Every structure is written in C-alpha cells, then in structure tokens.
Amino acid sequence: MESRELPGAAHRLSVEDVTVSFGGIRALDRVSVEVSTGEVLGVIGPNGAGKTTLFNVICGFVAPDAGTLSWRGKTLHRIRPHRLSSLGIARTLQGVGLFGRMTVLENVMVGAQHFRRAGIASAMVALPRSDKDERDLRDRALATLAELDCAGIADRLPGTLPFAVQKRVALARALVAEPELLLLDEPAGGLGADELTELRGVIERIGREIAVMVVEHHMDLVMSVCDRVVVLDFGRVIAAGDPAAIKSDPRVLEAYLGREAEGPEALTAAEAGNAGRP
Amino acid sequence: MSAPAIPRAVRERTLLRSLSLVIVGGLLIALITGALSSYRNLQLAYGGYYFAALAGLTVLAGLSGQISLGHGALMAVGAYTSGLLIGNEGWALVPALVAAAGVSAIIGIPLGLAASRLRGPYLAGATLAFAVGLPALADKFPSTFGGENGLTINPSMPPSWLGSNFALERWEAWIACACALIVLFVLYNLVHSGVGRSLRAVRDDEIAASLCGLHVGRNQTVAFVVSAACAGLGGGVFTVVNQLAAPGSFQVQLSLYLLAGVVIGGLGSLVGAIWGAALLVFLPNWTTDLANSFSLSTNVSHNLPLAIYGVVLIAAMLLWPSGIQGGFRSLGSWLWHRRGRRSRSPGAPADRPSAAS
Numbered sequence: 001m002e003s004r005e006l007p008g009a010a011h012r013l014s015v016e017d018v019t020v021s022f023g024g025i026r027a028l029d030r031v032s033v034e035v036s037t038g039e040v041l042g043v044i045g046p047n048g049a050g051k052t053t054l055f056n057v058i059c060g061f062v063a064p065d066a067g068t069l070s071w072r073g074k075t076l077h078r079i080r081p082h083r084l085s086s087l088g089i090a091r092t093l094q095g096v097g098l099f100g101r102m103t104v105l106e107n108v109m110v111g112a113q114h115f116r117r118a119g120i121a122s123a124m125v126a127l128p129r130s131d132k133d134e135r136d137l138r139d140r141a142l143a144t145l146a147e148l149d150c151a152g153i154a155d156r157l158p159g160t161l162p163f164a165v166q167k168r169v170a171l172a173r174a175l176v177a178e179p180e181l182l183l184l185d186e187p188a189g190g191l192g193a194d195e196l197t198e199l200r201g202v203i204e205r206i207g208r209e210i211a212v213m214v215v216e217h218h219m220d221l222v223m224s225v226c227d228r229v230v231v232l233d234f235g236r237v238i239a240a241g242d243p244a245a246i247k248s249d250p251r252v253l254e255a256y257l258g259r260e261a262e263g264p265e266a267l268t269a270a271e272a273g274n275a276g277r278p
Numbered sequence: 279m280s281a282p283a284i285p286r287a288v289r290e291r292t293l294l295r296s297l298s299l300v301i302v303g304g305l306l307i308a309l310i311t312g313a314l315s316s317y318r319n320l321q322l323a324y325g326g327y328y329f330a331a332l333a334g335l336t337v338l339a340g341l342s343g344q345i346s347l348g349h350g351a352l353m354a355v356g357a358y359t360s361g362l363l364i365g366n367e368g369w370a371l372v373p374a375l376v377a378a379a380g381v382s383a384i385i386g387i388p389l390g391l392a393a394s395r396l397r398g399p400y401l402a403g404a405t406l407a408f409a410v411g412l413p414a415l416a417d418k419f420p421s422t423f424g425g426e427n428g429l430t431i432n433p434s435m436p437p438s439w440l441g442s443n444f445a446l447e448r449w450e451a452w453i454a455c456a457c458a459l460i461v462l463f464v465l466y467n468l469v470h471s472g473v474g475r476s477l478r479a480v481r482d483d484e485i486a487a488s489l490c491g492l493h494v495g496r497n498q499t500v501a502f503v504v505s506a507a508c509a510g511l512g513g514g515v516f517t518v519v520n521q522l523a524a525p526g527s528f529q530v531q532l533s534l535y536l537l538a539g540v541v542i543g544g545l546g547s548l549v550g551a552i553w554g555a556a557l558l559v560f561l562p563n564w565t566t567d568l569a570n571s572f573s574l575s576t577n578v579s580h581n582l583p584l585a586i587y588g589v590v591l592i593a594a595m596l597l598w599p600s601g602i603q604g605g606f607r608s609l610g611s612w613l614w615h616r617r618g619r620r621s622r623s624p625g626a627p628a629d630r631p632s633a634a635s
C-alpha cells in the first residue's frame with residue numbers, strides 16, 4: 001500500500017471528488033481538497049456539514065462511494081486505520097479519546113508504537129530488544145510531553161486532569177508518531193482563552209514543518225492559524241481560499257447565518273452530542 | 279509496585295525481574311514441597327494447573343477486556359491432548375505438555391478470531407456455547423476419547439536421580455508448579471512489554487488504538503490464543519496429575535469457576551490468579567464439609583459449590599470490585615499514605631488497576 005517516499009516526492013494529501021452517502025444523506029458530495037507540507041488547512045462549515053466524515057474517509061473509517069485519495073503522489077486504495085501511523089498520518093479525535101485506565105505517559109507511548117521493532121515472541125521471553133523498544137518509546141513520549149509542557153503529569157491518569165490538559169495529551173499522542181500530516185478535529189473545543197493562545201502557538205509551530213488539517217468552529221483560531229480555508233456545507237465545498245477572502249465571502253456568511261437562526265447554543269450542544277466517532 | 283526503591287537497572291530489565299520471580303518461586307516450591315504431606319502436595323499440584331488457566335484468563339479479561347466462558351473447555355482440549363499422547367502414543371511428559379498448549383492455542387485461533395468480532399454478551403455466549411458443546415465430543419467418539427470414562431494414563435514417576443523415596447505427589451507438584459512458573463514468566467513479560475500496553479489501549483478505546491497503529495482484531499486474537507495456550511497447558515497438567523481426562527471434570531461449571539476465580543482474585547492481576555487458584559482448590563472441600571456438617575442431601579450438596587461461588591462472586595463484585603489482589607493493593611497504598619508520604623502529586627496517583635504486580 002505504501003513505501004517510504006523518494007526525497008523530493010510530493011508530500012501532500014489530495015482528496016479528489018470524494019462522495020459519501022449514509023442512506024439518503026449525502027455527507028460528502030464530490031469533495032476535493034489538498035494539503036501540502038508546511039501548510040495549515042482549515043476545514044469549516046456548519047454542524048453536520050461533513051467535516052468529521054471527511055476525516056473519517058482520510059483515515060479509512062468510512063469508505064468513499066466515489067473519488068480517490070492520494071498521499072505523497074501515490075493513490076491510496078483501501079485505507080486501513082491501523083496503517084495510518086506508519087504512513088505518516090496522525091489524527092486527534094473530536095472530544096478527547098484518551099485511554100482512560102492508562103497513565104499519560106503510557107497513552108503517549110501507544111501513540112509512538114509504530115516505532116516498536118520487537119515482536120510478540122521477543123516480548124514473551126523479554127529479550128533485551130523488547131526492553132530497548134520500551135526505553136525508546138518512553139524517551140520519545142517524554143520528549144513530546146515536555147514539548148507540550150506536560151512532562152510533570154506523565155504518571156497521572158487522564159481522568160484526573162482538566163479537560164484542556166487532556167486535549168494536550170491527546171495532541172502529544174498524535175505528535176509522538178512524528179506524522180507528516182496531522183488531522184485535528186475541533187482542537188479548540190472546550191478550551192479557555194489562555195489555552196487557545198497556547199494551542200494557536202502549537203499549531204503554528206507544527207504547521208511550519210508538516211501538513212496540518214484543522215476542523216474547527218472557533219473562527220478566530222481558524223482565521224489566525226490557517227494558510228487556507230475550505231468551507232463545507234451539506235457535504236459540498238462551497239468556498240475555498242485564504243482566510244481573509246473566506247471571511248467576507250457571501251456564500252459562507254449565508255451558510256452560517258442560515259443555520260444561526262437555530263441559535264448558536266443549539267448548534268454547539270448538538271455538536272457536543274455528536275462525539276465525532278467514526 | 280508503588281515502592282520507589284527499585285533500582286533503575288532492575289526496573290528497566292524485564293527479564294531480570296521475571297527470572298528472579300521464577301527462581302525465587304521455584305526454590306520456595308522445591309523447599310515447601312519437601313515439608314508437605316502427600317495430600318497437601320497434591321493440592322499444590324491442583325493449584326498449579328488452575329493457576330496456569332487462571333493467569334491466562336486474567337490477562338485476557340483484564341488486559342484485553344475480553345470475557346471467556348470457554349476456558350474450561352480449552353483446559354479439556356489440553357487434558358485430552360496430553361492424555362492421548364502419553365497414554366496411546368507413549369510420548370514423554372515435556373513434549374506432551376508442549377503439544378497440549380499448542381493444540382489449545384490452535385483451537386484458540388478460530389475462537390479468538392470470532393471473539394475479536396464479538397463484544398460483551400455475544401462473546402460470553404459464543405464461548406459458553408463452546409464450553410457446553412465440547413465435552414459432548416467425548417461421547418461422540420468413544421473409541422478415541424473413552425466416552426464417559428475418559429482416558430486414563432500411568433502416573434509420571436519421579437526420575438531416579440531424585441532418589442527412590444521421592445514421593446509421587448511431590449513430583450506431581452513440581453511438574454504443575456514448573457508449568458505455572460513458565461506461564462507466570464511468559465505472561466509477566468508480556469504484561470510489562472509493549473504488547474501488554476497495546477492490549478490495554480485496545481481495551482480502553484478501539485478507535486483511538488487503531489489510529490495509533492494498532493490492529494484491533496489482531497491484538498484481541500493474539501490475546502485469546504496466548505490465553506488458550508495457558509489453559510491448554512493447565513489441562514495437560516491436569517491429566518498428568520490426576521492420571522485421568524474425563525468429561526465429568528470439564529463440565530461448564532469449570533469455566534464458570536475459572537471466571538469467578540479470576541474476578542475474585544482480581545481481574546488482570548497475576549498475583550490475583552494465585553488467590554483464584556487457592557479458591558478453586560479449597561472451596562470444594564469447604565463446601566463438602568459444610569454440606570456434611572448440615573447433613574444436606576447429595577442433591578443439595580452437589581450444587582452447593584456453585585451456589586457458594588455465586589454468592590462469593592456477587593459479594594466480591596459489590597464489596598471489592600478489583601478483587602482480593604486489588605483490595606490488598608488499595609490497603610497497601612492506604613498504609614503507605616498514612617506513613618505521611620503525601621509528597622506525591624495531589625491528584626489520584628496513577629495506580630494501575632490492570633498491570634499485574
């Protein structure tokens with residue numbers, strides 16, 4: 001399905017004409033998007049527009065009815081979620097999605113697990129290389145936690161931490177895999193003002209090195225960190241371009257205002273209920 | 279494992295820890311069995327094979343979150359394998375026991391594949407069907423499996439270098455405990471490796487685990503197969519110790535007892551499996567005594583163990599949801615904190631309920 005890319009090959013994801021239907025609902029309708037290394041792409045749109053579904057297609061949780069995906073210049077035929085991390089793609093889930101009965105350190109070590117080299121046989125008899133893997137994973141996890149100012153909580157269980165910190169751990173778990181494409185599903189959900197500023201800094205820093213796709217409702221964040229924005233409405237791309245242009249695009253305003261009549265509270269409540277799980 | 283004094287060199291070398299466990303355990307058993315009566319040695323041997331099955335089951339249920347009501351039948355697979363190989367084919371002890379584990383592991387593959395597609399009550403139902411259905415095979419092929427009477431084999435005599443008056447029961451306890459220690463060694467290593475962590479990740483959140491690069495079904499199947507091999511080894515030893523593999527020993531109650539032993543001992547805890555094994559060895563005696571002292575009818579007394587298990591199980595789940603071992607652990611950490619060591623982080627310290635200690 002994949003092989004390590006040649007240097008200089010196109011480091012980018014492109015989604016071409018992807019269509020997904022759930023029964024009668026067209027969750028995605030001939031959607032095309034692209035993202036390159038060093039770019040932060042924002043995906044916005046009202047609740048139910050198909051943003052999470054787009055991520056689910058990229059991750060292989062939902063098979064598209066039509067359309068193709070390519071990654072680093074190669075077509076991806078059948079994507080299987082567990083292959084993503086070795087392909088260089090990582091994702092955070094809407095909400096948190098941490099392993100509740102494992103420490104923060106262990107959570108992040110699982111994120112790095114595609115670096116493991118020893119198999120189950122070496123683990124059973126505790127060959128030194130199995131321990132070496134463990135040390136390697138622990139070092140990687142601790143380094144990533146330190147980068148996100150989470151080093152002090154390595155031994156805590158996720159449930160004992162504030163929501164915002166849990167989200168940062170989830171981000172660490174995605175980053176520790178050293179992805180070349182990072183998909184963030186509503187990273188700002190439930191964060192306060194200070195935490196938003198921190199998140200903005202983190203995304204800007206990551207976005208200089210790898211490709212990032214962000215689904216987000218928080219317009220200020222989207223407008224400040226994204227190099228480009230794609231707007232989905234009823235499964236269609238209704239606008240795409242740089243943040244300033246999107247902000248003043250009448251179609252975008254209409255899509256949002258049309259929905260805003262239901263009241264923004266209703267909108268966020270519905271969104272919170274939809275855990276965004278594939 | 280909250281004691282902070284473990285040197286780094288030991289903490290980071292799994293083999294050093296698991297091997298020390300095995301060596302200390304082996305020495306203790308070698309010494310203790312010399313002092314025990316034949317009857318107690320026999321009970322220790324029972325405990326050894328129960329431990330093998332319980333340890334496999336507790337890793338399956340506690341680490342990978344899968345419930346099996348079929349482990350009694352997997353023990354039967356191992357028991358009949360070693361019975362046939364030793365009794366009919368004249369195999370030596372060690373290869374026959376390896377084969378018992380191997381055949382159960384092979385039977386565990388389709389079971390594990392099915393298990394990885396089933397959840398909760400469906401998984402319990404499927405494994406229960408296996409536990410109910412398998413003993414019937416002995417009746418179906420009486421010429422191979424000996425029907426109701428089962429297979430009998432000659433006792434495995436102690437090797438001559440142990441001396442002529444080395445008790446058979448002591449030798450049987452050695453065999454059973456050696457197998458238990460092998461199971462302990464392998465499972466301890468697995469639990470403390472990346473494999474164990476992967477299993478716990480899959481248990482906690484399948485979607486997040488697969489995004490981390492873990493194949494959910496493969497992890498669950500591997501856990502089932504390893505667990506089946508442990509049960510098969512336990513079953514193989516059962517035949518050696520009892521010189522008999524008969525359908526009556528592997529009725530569906532055995533699977534229920536095993537699961538109860540794992541829950542009461544402490545789900546996911548290898549030490550808990552020792553408590554569970556002790557329970558499986560001693561409870562039948564206690565209930566028989568109880569039945570006798572109240573001079574109950576045989577009808578009632580036969581069902582008494584099962585009833586008592588039910589009551590103990592419910593009581594354990596209500597009062598001590600993390601089992602005997604979990605209870606000891608929280609008692610330990612309570613005492614630890616009372617000694618004034620409040621310097622640890624203010625939130626709940628990460629007490630890992632699933633990692634075996």
Ligand SMILES: Nc1ncnc2c1ncn2[C@@H]1O[C@H](COP(=O)(O)OP(=O)(O)O)[C@@H](O)[C@H]1O
Pocket residue numbers: 022025026027045046047048049050051052053054274276278
């Ligand atoms: N697994 C699914 N089965 C059926 N319908 C789904 C499924 N996932 C999403 N949908 C529907 O597809 C549409 C898009 O959903 P989603 O991608 O979650 O939107 P967003 O993330 O933009 O809020 C919604 O109408 C939703 O109800």
Ligand SMILES: [Mg+2]
Pocket residue numbers: 051052053094276
């Ligand atoms: Mg969504």
